[in-house]
Amino acid sequence: MTPHPHPHPARRAVLRTLAALPASALLLSEAPGLLGAAHAAAPPSGSATRYTIVPFPNSNDGTVNVYQSDDATDFRLLRSSAYTPPAGRIRDASVIRHTDGYYYVTYTTRTWQDTSTTIGFARSADRLNWTFLYDHPVPIARLSRAWAPEFFVDTDGSVNVVVSCSTTDNEWIFTPYLLRATNSALTAWTSPVALSGIGANHIDTFLVRIGPTYHAFTKNETTKYIEYGTATSLTGPYTLTRTGNWAGWGSYREGPALIQLDNGAWRIFFDGYGDGTYYYSDSRDTFATWSAPAALPAISGTARHFTVVKETVAGGPAVPRDVTRSLGSVNYPTRYWQQQSALLNLPVVSASSTTAEKQAATFTVTAGLADATACSFRDASGNYLRHYDFRARFDANNGTTTFARDATFIARAGTATGSLRFESYNYPGHYLRHYGYQLRVERADGTDLFRQDSSFTPVTAWA
Structure with missing residues (x-):
């Protein structure tokens, strides 16, 4: 193991x-x-x-x-x-x-x-x-x-x-x-x-x-x-x-x-x-x-x-609950969260994408597994977004406290109107951030680029 x-x-x-x-x-x-x-x-x-x-x-x-x-x-x-x-x-x-x-x-x-x-x-x-x-x-x-x-x-x-x-x-x-x-x-x-x-x-x-x-x-x-x-x-x-x-x-x-x-x-x-x-x-x-x-x-x-x-x-961000959403990048607006081989990446998704690609870019926003006022994300198969070795991925909930905390994120206001940033529950000051079109949990560095890279807008689900 x-x-x-x-x-x-x-x-x-x-x-x-x-x-x-x-x-x-x-x-x-x-x-x-x-x-x-x-x-x-x-x-x-x-x-x-x-x-x-x-x-x-x-x-x-x-x-x-x-x-x-x-x-x-x-x-x-x-x-x-x-x-x-x-x-x-x-x-x-x-x-x-x-x-x-x-x-x-x-x-x-x-x-x-x-x-x-x-x-x-x-x-x-x-x-x-x-x-x-x-x-x-x-x-x-x-x-x-x-x-x-x-x-x-x-x-x-x-x-x-x-x-x-x-x-x-x-x-x-x-x-x-x-x-x-x-x-x-x-x-x-x-x-x-x-x-x-x-x-x-x-x-x-x-x-x-x-x-x-x-x-x-x-x-x-x-x-x-x-x-x-x-x-x-x-x-x-x-x-x-x-x-x-x-x-x-x-x-x-x-x-x-x-x-x-x-x-x-x-x-x-x-x-x-x-x-x-x-x-x-x-x-x-x-x-x-x-x-x-x-x-x-x-x-x-x-x-x-x-x-x-x-x-x-x-006046903080309003976070949807128990609804399906897709999440688009603020600074790369044609790119969206998408599960690819259990990992969370940021490819281009459009109306011409396949049904499978649209489904992989659609998630259910739930109450946080470790804190109901925070949030978690579930894919169509029932797996949850969590960080593992600081890489964002989807895994089955194993019921442990560690998993619950890995899969819980605190929503903060993003850089654009309606956008959100997602802070790791168990690593304060670390955010879901795209780098090389991959999603990771990284420590904030105080730059505008980091804030933009970690800002995502919930939109109507692709599927």
Whole structure:
């Protein structure tokens, strides 16, 4: 029996063990299973997932850009220089959407060389137009630097900020402190409380809560590795159980931020400032293993230190269900999906094609085998489209979890009106894409060509 060569070569190289954790500001009950929290799902038909980041550019820490993505991989610029504070700088921006409907950002107000004793706040109704609110003086005796404030929303709805602070005793030794908002307008905060157990010389601490447990990802400024620990109380004591290169992410990494993807997997983003690359890495098995870090396409080398807001919004693609359709290429409009010897290819199909050729280019769109809000494709013989060694092919459903996930795709908006892109359910950021008129599942590279090659329009079935 031929083994299932499932892991992508890049992921095959380094799937690392160990427990880590989940998402920015999203608080989820613990759920066992390979892909994480059970209630994570693809957006329903007519809705879309939207990820927003607000990083400062590598070339200018006086402003931030706004980027948007529907898959947490392919981020595209929404507005450059969207917010410039009236004074000071804006670094390490952390963003949430608050219960009042506004987006709030908190940030470091000075460049790294300067004394920095405040953290800044601004808000926006639309993510594009931002209004400065105020600079908040962090009340710590002999404070030298207050850096990298990170929002954390607890299960009781309280809004907190974790800020890395150093004192004049040693301006380069940072300790994480917690401030809690005392009003819904986020204009008043408690006195800072040190997170116990993490200890001095840690910066960029990012918190997530799962069930009763608080999880912390924090950069060790001595070793330059992102470390991991847990606690049963928000302020600790935390126990750092994973240190050094425990996840295979390498050193000179900072600014960790996590989010849960539509398939329940978790993604960590971090700034590889040592090599000028921005990375992401996924955990697909309840944080037992992490994929090899990959450069974030298009914005790696440009964006610096961000967190992520994930939302489900209206206006996403409407995906037909339990109907037969043919799927035409957006950039090769005479070519259509067609099964050829169990493989999915992209030949020319026309009115003069044979009945057999038209039938081979006709598929039934069904609810996703692994997620009913996603989709699967069945041919006339009852076999399902799935990826195998990243080649698109049709096989009989063997009833396994692996097959169900291989045969499930999350529909994203395509490049042309009415067109769709199909993201692999179990390989986030990978899409059905034609290359040499063959259909494969490949990682998005952030180019317009890739988006066009992976866009297909459902049309009236040929047969």
